[in-house]
Amino acid sequence: MNTTTSKIRSFNRFYTSHLDILSQHYLDSDYSLTEVRILYEISESKIITAQKITDILNLDKGYVSRIIKRFLKENIILKVASLEDKRAFNIELSTSGKELLQSLNNKVEQQIEHKIENLNFFEKENLLNSMHTIKNLLSENKPVQSDITYRHEINPGDIGYIIYLHGFIYGNESDFSNEFEKYVIKTFYNFLENYSPEYDRIWMAEYNNKIVGCIAIQHQTNEEAQLRWFLLDPTFRGLGIGKKLLNDAVGFCREKKFKNVFLLTTSMQDTALEMYKKAGFTLTESVEVKQWGKTFRDERYDLKLE
Amino acid sequence: MNTTTSKIRSFNRFYTSHLDILSQHYLDSDYSLTEVRILYEISESKIITAQKITDILNLDKGYVSRIIKRFLKENIILKVASLEDKRAFNIELSTSGKELLQSLNNKVEQQIEHKIENLNFFEKENLLNSMHTIKNLLSENKPVQSDITYRHEINPGDIGYIIYLHGFIYGNESDFSNEFEKYVIKTFYNFLENYSPEYDRIWMAEYNNKIVGCIAIQHQTNEEAQLRWFLLDPTFRGLGIGKKLLNDAVGFCREKKFKNVFLLTTSMQDTALEMYKKAGFTLTESVEVKQWGKTFRDERYDLKLE
DNA sequence: ATAAATAGTTGACAAAAGCAACTAAATTAA
DNA sequence: TTAATTTAGTTGCTTTTGTCAACTATTTAT
8 A cells, every 4th residue: 555645545534524514514504515616606706607617516507507596596696698698697696695605704714713723823834835735736737937936135044944955955866965965054154154235146936935946146256256056946847947047147147247157066967057058158177076975077167248 | 804714715625626525426436425434434443333433424323324224235244233232233344345445445546646646756745744734733633742753863954954943933933133044054064064973963853754843962172062053843842842852962961971061042032941941051141232133132051060 | 110311223305416308599510 | 591519508307315203122320
C-alpha cells in the first residue's frame, strides 16, 4: 500500500466528516445540500440558465427543473425569459432568495468561525496557506505568471528563508553538503553588511505570500556588479519567473550604469545556465574543483553592458 | 465579510467537488456512499454491531437494519450472535465482502494516484504537509510532546530555516527591524565558522518534519559557553518543548564540563525569561540600549556549573 | 420484581434522484 | 430554404435513499 495515497485518504475521510455534508438537511435548514448548491450557483453567476446549473453541478435536468419550479413557488428565485434563446430562462435570486442565502451564508460563517476560534494568528495563517497549497496542487490550473508577485523590499525572515531555500533545493537536488549553506550564509552576511540601497538589490518572486524565487545584484566596484542567488523553487520552473527575475536584475545593472556584470556558478546548475546564455552572458573562466563532497567546475560568466 | 472564513469556504467548496462524493453511486460501483461507509466501518473495527454503526455514521437504525439485511443476502457480510448480548449481532465481512472492499479501495487509490500523478516529489511532500497541517489545526487534539522529534545533526536548509524563524517570529511579534536578522545571520556564520562538533551543538525540535523550535550551545573558551538561538514557534508553546530544549542544552554544558554558561537576551523576550530563571540562570548585567528601532534592555544571564 | 432503556426488525411513507418521452426552439446539413 | 438534428426545459413514472413510529426481545437500573 502506497503511503502517499493512504495519507491522502485519511485526510479525505477527516475532511469529509469535518465538512459535515453527509446529513440530509444542510445546516438544519429546510434545504438539502443539492438545493443549496443550486442556490449558490444562481447567486454566484450573474446570468445562469437551468441547463448551466445541470452542467456545473452534474445533476439530472428533470430533477433540476423540479427544484427550480419549487424555488419559484417559494418565491426565492425569478425566471426571466432569455432574449437570445426563447427556450431558455435566466434564473436569478429574488429579494427573499437573497435574504435566505445570506442567512445560510451567515450560518456557515458562524460554523467555520466556531471551528477556528481557538487558533491564533500564526495558526490561521498556516491553515489558509495549507488550504491554498492543496487547492493549487490539486487543481488543473497550475500557478501562472500573474499569480506571482515581485518585490525588492527586504522584510524580516526573507533572507533566512532564502538561505533555507538554497539549502533545501540544492541539498535535495544535488546532495550539496552543509558547507554550501555555510557559504551562502557568509555571502549573505557580506551582502547585508555592505548593502547600499543605491547599488545593491535583491528581488523576490512570491506565490501565496511565500518566496519561490529570487535573484540579487551586489556591487563590487562602481563599474562592476555581481549577480547572485538566482534561485527558483522547482515547482515554479517554466513559468517565466526566472526570465523575469534575470531581466529585472540586468535591467537594474544597466540603469545603475555598471559596465560589467558577472556571476559565479558551477557546472551542476544547468537549468540556470541556459538562461544566463540567453541573457547574453558568456563563459569567461572555468576551473575544476573538488568541494562540498563533489567534483565540478567553477565557472564565471560575464555580461558587458554599454 | 471576514476574509479568513470566506477563504476557508472557498476551499471547502473546492474540496467538496474534488472529493467527488456527491454522486449517488460511489466510484461507479453498485454501492452508494452510505453503503460503502458502512462496509468501511465493518472492515475497520474488529467487532461491530449494527447499533455502533448507526451511532458512528449517524444513520437511522431501521435504514441500517435493511442495508445489513441486503448485505447478508448478497453474502458480503456475516452476522454472528453476540455472546454478551442476546439482542445484538457482531457483523463482519465475508471473504467476498473483503474482496469487494479491496476492489473499492483499489479504485479509490487509483483515483487518488491519478489526481497526483503530475506532481513531482516536492509537490507531493508539500501536499501531504499541508493536509497534515490542516488536520492538526482543525482537530481538537493539539500536537503533544510525543509528536515532537528532536535532533542535533545539521541538515541542508536547517540554519537558513532557523534564521527565517527568527525573522518571522520576532518580526511579527515585536516589530524588530531587518537589522535583527542581519545580526542573527552574522552570529550563525560565526557559529558555523568556529563549529567544533565536540563543544558546539544545536538542537532542533521538529513537528511534521518542520522545525518548530531550537536552541544552541556555542563554546567561547574551554570553560565558558554561550547559550544561543533559543526559539519556539508560538503555536507550539506550552507543550514542554522549550523546557526540554533548555534542559538538553544545559545538560550538554555539564557533560562537556563548562564551568559557566551565559546567554544574552533583551527585556522584550519575557516568555523565555521565566524559563531561564527556572533553569537557574541569574541576571548579571543589564544595559539600556536603543537599537533595531526600539528601546529596551540588553541583559546577560549566567549559570554557574559545577 | 418492575420499570426503563436498548438492539434490532418491520411497515408505511416521504424525500431525493434518475430515466425516458415529450414540446418547442435553435442549429446544422443538404 | 427545407429537413434533420440538437438543445433547453417540462413532465410522468420509477428507483433509491432516508425517516418515523410501532413492535419484539433483551438488558439495565431501581
